Amino acid sequence: MLALNIRRFAALASALIITSAASGCSFGGISMKNTVNEKNLKELGRVYYSDGAAYCALSGSGVEFTFTGTACSVTVSGDSAAADSSRLDDHARVAIYLNGERVVDDMVDSPTETYEVFKSESEIFADVAVVKLSESPMSTIAITDISAEGGEISPAEDSELLIEFIGDSITCGYGVDDEDRNHHFSTRTEDVTKAYAYKTAKALGADWSMVSFSGYGIISGYSDGEKKVPEQSLPQYYTKMGYCWNDNNGFKPSEIEWGFGRLPNAIVLNLGTNDASYCKNIPERCEEFRDEYINFLKTIRSKNPEAPILCALGIMGADLFPYVEEAVKLYSEQTGDNNVFTLKLNNQSEADGIAADWHPTEATHEKAAAQLSEKLKEILGL
Numbered sequence: 001m002l003a004l005n006i007r008r009f010a011a012l013a014s015a016l017i018i019t020s021a022a023s024g025c026s027f028g029g030i031s032m033k034n035t036v037n038e039k040n041l042k043e044l045g046r047v048y049y050s051d052g053a054a055y056c057a058l059s060g061s062g063v064e065f066t067f068t069g070t071a072c073s074v075t076v077s078g079d080s081a082a083a084d085s086s087r088l089d090d091h092a093r094v095a096i097y098l099n100g101e102r103v104v105d106d107m108v109d110s111p112t113e114t115y116e117v118f119k120s121e122s123e124i125f126a127d128v129a130v131v132k133l134s135e136s137p138m139s140t141i142a143i144t145d146i147s148a149e150g151g152e153i154s155p156a157e158d159s160e161l162l163i164e165f166i167g168d169s170i171t172c173g174y175g176v177d178d179e180d181r182n183h184h185f186s187t188r189t190e191d192v193t194k195a196y197a198y199k200t201a202k203a204l205g206a207d208w209s210m211v212s213f214s215g216y217g218i219i220s221g222y223s224d225g226e227k228k229v230p231e232q233s234l235p236q237y238y239t240k241m242g243y244c245w246n247d248n249n250g251f252k253p254s255e256i257e258w259g260f261g262r263l264p265n266a267i268v269l270n271l272g273t274n275d276a277s278y279c280k281n282i283p284e285r286c287e288e289f290r291d292e293y294i295n296f297l298k299t300i301r302s303k304n305p306e307a308p309i310l311c312a313l314g315i316m317g318a319d320l321f322p323y324v325e326e327a328v329k330l331y332s333e334q335t336g337d338n339n340v341f342t343l344k345l346n347n348q349s350e351a352d353g354i355a356a357d358w359h360p361t362e363a364t365h366e367k368a369a370a371q372l373s374e375k376l377k378e379i380l381g382l
Contacts, residue, residue: 035146035153041065042155044131045209048241048256053077054143057136057242057253059172059192060210063143064129069150072098072117074130077142078108079248089186090246092139095193097129105133107188108141123150134187135172136242137213140251161206163376164264164307165197166234166300168274169214170315173198175356176365183356185214194362196315197268199369204376209264211238217275219292225280234271235296239303260303266376267304269297270312270345272320279320286323293327294334301337308379314345315360315368343375 035041036054045061047054054063074096081090088109096104096117104115117128130143146153165171173195174185183189192198192210201208213234215222221232237243241253272289279285293311300309311328313321321344328340345368348354352363360368376382 035148036063036143040146040153040155042158043262044129044207046211046241046258048251048253050251052144053249055140055241055248055251055253056132056143057140057244057251058210059133059135059190059212060131060198060208062129062131064127064156065146065153066125066127066156067148067151067153068123068125069148070121070123071119071147071149072126072128073114073145073147074117074128074143075112075114075145075147076108076130077112077144077248078110079140079244079246079251081139081246082108083111089188090138091134091187092141093133093187093190094141095131095133095191097127097131099125099127108139112144114145127156129156131193133173133191133193135174135190135192135212135214136244136253138187138245140242140244140246140248140253142248142251158262159205159207161204161266161380162209162262162264163197163201163204163206164209164267164304165200165212165270166238166267167197167210167212167270168216168234169212169359170273171195171197171210171212171270172214173365174214175359176362178356179353179361180356181354181358185357189356194365196360196365196368196372197270199365200268200372200376203369203373204382206265211242213237213243215274216271217273217278218271218296219289220275220278222274223278225277228278232274233292235292235299238296238299263304264307266380267300267307267309268312268372268376269300269309272313272318272324273316276317276319281319286320289320290323290327290330293324294331297327297331297340298335301335307339309340310343310372310375310379311340312343312345312372314343315348315364316358317347318344341375341379343372345371 178189221229
């Protein structure tokens, strides 16, 4: 029998685990040596290892591993928002999957939480994935311990494809679990796995990496149209681990340079929705957006020499799409790089519902993923 989605907080058990971990011994057949490192885990998105912990900030980031055994538990530490009862909408949302099935879905609302992923009377093959569902400005986590009873854990196999998605709240899955357009942001209703980017990766059998922040753009974050919001420009964080307001044992993703180790096979850039709230079809503002879009393409290309870049815009409006097309045209003329493409995504419709703050529902994300998948198949020759 499997016992799924059960927290384990017994003080005595915790004390025994800590003692065993320190000695490198085992308790009840569970290996308590430090298993949280690059040798044992596959990285999902951008992950930072430090002092025996795997830190995750961005939407969709996490780890995946396999083993054959009878039990598994994962310990996760929250950041400075975790134990703050006044910030219920900022806690990290985490999912754990067992052989593709979500068995844990929880808000990290205490400094440390241990999740029992499964317990079985007989050995089973287990593919375990820990995925951060919420975005980074409000929440980070650290995976501090993985206990596996029965066998050594190994990194899950890489997919042949890796796709990087660069975007805003749409990519993050803002409000996808709250289909009331009059409701507002909460990490509780944010789920990156129900958004178009994750769905596209799954449709193509690809691994994924998201660099996305709600409200961010190329030159400005979401604006009332009068004042530019340059502090919410995503390009400044593209070469970093991410960005977060909170502290997590000294982990500050905006101060950590991303190493660009495993390079993506394709990149999807979907920014401009928030810029449009500032640009307001004012020519000089739109031209600034175009010019900075070109500069960002150059930055992306400097870190990813070979990957095709697909510049998409839509779902919640595509006012700036003509300037995206112009930016791609001018970029190619300036650099000779013709491995850059454009795609206008279909806008959401009332028939598919409207989620919190007028964001897309999962039904809309499904349609966008289908449209994007077909374009990527064309580009990649799949």
